Amino acid sequence: GQNIDQPTEMTATEGAIVQINCTYQTSGFNGLFWYQQHAGEAPTFLSYNVLDGLEEKGRFSSFLSRSKGYSYLLLKELQMKDSASYLCAVMDSNYQLIWGAGTKLIIKP
Amino acid sequence: GAVVSQHPSWVICKSGTSVKIECRSLDFQATTMFWYRQFPKQSLMLMATSNEGSKATYEQGVEKDKFLINHASLTLSTLTVTSAHPEDSSFYICSARDSEASRHTEAFFGQGTRLTVV
Numbered sequence: 001g002q003n004i005d006q007p008t009e010m011t012a013t014e015g016a017i018v019q020i021n022c023t024y025q026t027s028g029f030n031g032l033f034w035y036q037q038h039a040g041e042a043p044t045f046l047s048y049n050v051l052d053g054l055e056e057k058g059r060f061s062s063f064l065s066r067s068k069g070y071s072y073l074l075l076k077e078l079q080m081k082d083s084a085s086y087l088c089a090v091m092d093s094n095y096q097l098i099w100g101a102g103t104k105l106i107i108k109p
Numbered sequence: 110g111a112v113v114s115q116h117p118s119w120v121i122c123k124s125g126t127s128v129k130i131e132c133r134s135l136d137f138q139a140t141t142m143f144w145y146r147q148f149p150k151q152s153l154m155l156m157a158t159s160n161e162g163s164k165a166t167y168e169q170g171v172e173k174d175k176f177l178i179n180h181a182s183l184t185l186s187t188l189t190v191t192s193a194h195p196e197d198s199s200f201y202i203c204s205a206r207d208s209e210a211s212r213h214t215e216a217f218f219g220q221g222t223r224l225t226v227v
Contacts (some may be wrong), residue, residue: 033215033216040200040221040223041220041221042115042202042218042219042220042221043153043202043218044218045215045216045217048214048215087152087153096155096158097143097155097216099152099153099154099155100152101151101152102152104150
């Protein structure tokens, strides 16, 4: 079956760096997405990786290793507003998005 | 980025009644839209894929007669929860991808609808 694993919850300090990992096993691969979701709101797009390597976008970076079925989202200079759930999603061979359960990130002052 | 508008944002209804949720792509055409349900502290669960001009494709375990989907145009899909019961209370979210864009583009989400059945 298809499976995406990411930690349930992480805690970090304001101003610090945090890395959220995601491992996946899917039928085919057409890219991996990271979304941010604040409580009670819809997800918002953060990044997309389809080739191996690191994609940097401001304070957020996303890394992909297709051979390892692994990705991570790196958040730098953490701000209180970064407290949210971070969802990893893989697009499978049918171009269907398979969602991880999400990682709740708690930022402490 | 592209905008998907979902209405209403929240609704409270009595058990046994029906509720319609609309999902519109405002500045792009979407041949396909997706309907998700999300229970508290859980991930998004795909309910069905809405296809313009044809029948929706439902995921296993989702009752097609209870969750009616109509995708009448390239910019509008509706989800009707029929004979709603308290266990249908959830956060319903639609998403769409631009039909004209590459298949590798991100999905855009509506604001979500918080349904509470009392």
